[in-house]
Every structure is written in C-alpha cells, then in structure tokens.
Amino acid sequence: MSKPHIISDKNKKSLKFKNLLIKKIKFSNLKKKNLIIVIGGDGFMLQTLKKNKNSNKHFYGINSGNYGFLMNKFSSKDIIKNLSKANLVTISPLEMVVKTRNNQIRRSIAINEVSVLRQSRQAASLSIKQGSRKIIKKLVSDGVLVSTPAGSTAYNLSVHGPILSLNSKKLSISPISAFRPRRWKGKIVNDKTKIVITNLNPTKRPISSVADNLEVRNAKSITIKTNNKIKFNLLYDKNRSLQKKIKIEQIRRETS
Secondary structure, X not given: OOOOXXXXXXXXXXXXXXXXHHHHHHOOOOOOOXXXXXXXXXXHHHHHHHHOOOOOOEEEXXXXXXXXXXXXXXXXXXXXXXXXXXXXXXXXOEEEXXXXXXXXXXEEEEOOEEEEEEOOOOOEEEEEEEOOEEEEEEEEEOEEEEEOOOOOOOHHHHOOOOOOOOOOOEEEEEEEOOOEOOOOOOEEEEXXXXXXEEEOOOOOOOEEXXXXXXXXXXXXXXXXXXXXXXXXXXXXXXXXXXXXXXXXXXXXXXXX
16 A cells, blocks of 8 residues: 655645655555545645546645635644544535537536626626526526535625535525525525526626636526536544534524
8 A cells, every 4th residue: 555645735835734744654654545635725625626536536635725624724743643534525516517608518517616607797687497497587696606515615605605514415506696686595405406597698798607716708508416426535634524614614604
C-alpha cells in the first residue's frame, strides 16, 4: 500500500500546510492507497472533485481558505490520527444540461448548486417544472437556485433557502429576489425529480446557468437532476462530520 496523494492550492498557507503534512506522513505508518488529501478552500475542493469524478478515491479536505465547510481543520498534532479514523460520507452531484439560444447543448455537474441568473438589467422570466408537473407558471426574479443537501448551507442559505439534512434525499428550489409572485418561497422536492427551468423570454430577458462555478450564458432551458452514477467519497474528522456541520447551521438559523 502507498502513501496518500496530496493536492494543494498555490497560496502561502496551503503550501505551508502541505510541507508540514509531507513531513508528518513521511515519519508515520499511515498508508492509504486510495486517499487524496486536498489542501485549500471549498472552491478548490469542488474543482478537485470534478477533475477526479471517475476515480473512486477518498478525499480528505484540509481548510486553508475562509469558511471551509467541505473541509477539516488542520491540526499538526492530531493529523495522522484524524486521517486514520476519519468517517466516510458519500454524496452525488447534480447534472445540469443547458440548451442555449443557439440550440447548443452544454453539460456540467454541480456538487453544491445550479444557479440560474439574469444576465442583464432585466429581471428573468422563468417557468419551473418538476417532471411533467408545473411548480410555477411564471416567476419574475433575479433568478432561481437548485441546491443539494451538501450545498444547502452555501449560496442557497444566503438566498434564504432551507437547510437540508444530508440524508434527506431532497433538493431545494429557491427563488433569488422574487418580484412576482412575491410570496413564493420556493419548494423542496425529491432528489429523484427532474427539474426543468425554461426562459420565457430569451431575447429580451437573457439568463445564464451556473453549475457551482461553471457558467453557461444565453440559456433557453435548463434540466437539472441528481446523477447517482457519480459518487464522491468525502472524509471527515470524527467530531466534525458533514452531517454535524449542517446540523450546527440549522441550529444557528433557528436561534438567530
């Protein structure tokens, strides 16, 4: 069995953690063939996961960014013990299929969310379907966001979307600055649902569709569904599991 593979962002803090970790692992008995240690922030982790989507590796994140929701806290003293005893969480991403105004088809995956956003000063005019059922006939807003449980504490939370438990098997659909109907707060749907968002006025009211951080402009229709064929294996320290982090955010929201 071989030592873990270490991938790090290029900033000073990440490289410092990487050098410390290389020394620690060198003088330890830790041997994990399928382990990739990712040092950086949430954005760097998302980027790394997507690059390795068919690898079946286990990913242990170490936070050197700001929030680091998908990451673990670096502990020089306990890192080898933490790596040995880390708990596994498996998540599947959303698959976004965009048809553009030129009838081009663009595909991407999103681990956190797919956000549909107005592309000009004009508000977006959208219809949203859940399978063959209309969720909303016409939404005039800055956009709409479809979030996974893992991403429900990210952009979704900032647009007042619900926080979803990791094992809920749900997706959240949340409006972004809804103008009409003002009182529509969104909807929670089954994660087996196919969601179709259609631009009702693509010429006058252009929109873009963003899978985590990959943007497709001039979208005519966007189909979003969970891709259960792709599995990401994330590792977390025993007392800092992803489920626990989501639960803490739920409690914070309820008490704030």
